[in-house]
Every structure is written in C-alpha cells, then in structure tokens.
Amino acid sequence: MSEPCAFDCYQAFKRLDDFVDRELTGEEMEQVKRHLELCEACAIEFQFEDDVLKCLKEKLQRIDLPPDLMQRLSSALDEA
C-alpha cells in the first residue's frame, strides 16, 4: 500500500481536536502526522493545544480527596 499523502494546513487544522484526542482513523492520524513533520507552524500549534489539554487534565486530577471517602461510602451502604 502506498503511503497516504500529507494533508495541507487547512486539512490538518480541521482535524486538530480529533487528532489530539486520538479520535481520527488510523489513516487520517498518519496524514496529520506527516503534515506536522513537514510544517513547523502547525506542529507548534498542535503541540500547544495538546499541552493545554494535558495541563488541564493534570490540574483537575489533583483535586484533593476527602481522606475518609471510602469509609463514608461504606457507611452510606450500611445505612441504606
């Protein structure tokens, strides 16, 4: 099978969100990747979007938990 040809900037950009979320088909993922190898401007932009999402995930996943959470859930089951 021949290699898929790379997207242009517009075609790649339309797929930015799906790309960073790995929601494209395998072939489209490859085509975007190939574009990013060739186009530094898009590569920087895509990296930025990816970093923003990663950074937000990290922050939200660090919300403190109540130390006795599981006990409280167990007690709720006892009382139910």
Add this chain to the structure above:
Amino acid sequence: MDGSTLRREFESNLAPVAGVAYRVAYNLTRDREDAVDLVQDATVLAFRAYEGFRRGSNFRAWFLRILTNRFLKTRSRKRVESVSLDDTEDVYLFKKSREAGLLGNSEDPARLVLDGLDVEAVQEAMDRLPEEFKMAAVLYFLNDFSYEQIADVLEIPVGTVRSRLHRGRKILQKELWDVAEARGIVSRGEGSTDV
C-alpha cells in the same frame, strides 16, 4: 451470590473509582460536602442496581452514568450564567500567547500560561461552560475516556460529545486567558504585534 459477597465485590469495584467519582462530583456541584453526598447517593443507587451490572463491562462508566443522572435529577437550577456560544474562536490561547510574545520564550508556552492558574481558577473557567458542555468536559478531563465512552456515560450520540468537547474547549480557552489576565499572569495587551 450472597449479600455479603456481592457487597464485597461491589466495594472492590468502587474503591478504584471513588476518587474520580468524587472529582467529577466536585466539578459538578462545586461544593465539597455536596460532592460527597452525590457520590454517596450514587453509591447506594449503584449497589441497588448492581445485580444488573454486566460483569466485565466498564464499572467506571456505569457508575459515572448513575452519578451524572443523579446530579441532573437533584441539582438546584441556580447556576452561574454561562457564556454565549457565538463568539467561540479557534485556538484562542495559542493566538493570545503568540500576541503576547510568549511562544518563543519557553519550551512549553502552554504551561507558562496555565501554571500560574490553580485548580480553583480552572474550575471557575469551567463553570462558565453551558451545563451540558461542562459535563462532557469534566468526564473528558478526569478520565482517559474516548468520545464513545463519554457518549455511553451521558447517553448521547458520539457526534454530540465531539461537538460539545470541541466547542467547550474553545470557550474554556478564552475564559482561562481572561482569568490569567485578571490575575496578572499574562499582561493585558502586551506585545500585541502579531508574529
């Protein structure tokens, strides 16, 4: 299966999910006690329905479906007014960071903007999302779920999840920049010459 075996099995499934369930609940209710109450309610409901849970399917998704449904049934209607959806712009943070001359100065300019924002600030920005966008975003940020798994939790089509997540993150980026500006992490109108 007898009652105590069932209970033990349920709790062993619940334990690794309780933390994420609480964080989802806290993002939705924005109150620590309300969040615990919501997870407790979901726990009781889930245990009652547990015999119907298909073994081997995704407990986390199943539990979060119960939790989000419970939230929608019980939440008070009073909400922060959400932003308009009309003025969403693509890659807002990126454009603003470029305008402010932040892109060349760092290996990771996204972190430069966001590191100064604590989790409370991020949540304030999230609060500005319309509720159905926020629910998808919360599930997205707190789990490594695919769009399909989020669709499964919220019982909506995958295409709806996709558009809510994509539009939601545009709104969120603008809100985050505004918060960063308000807190002096990035300066207003600085270096507005475009690259």
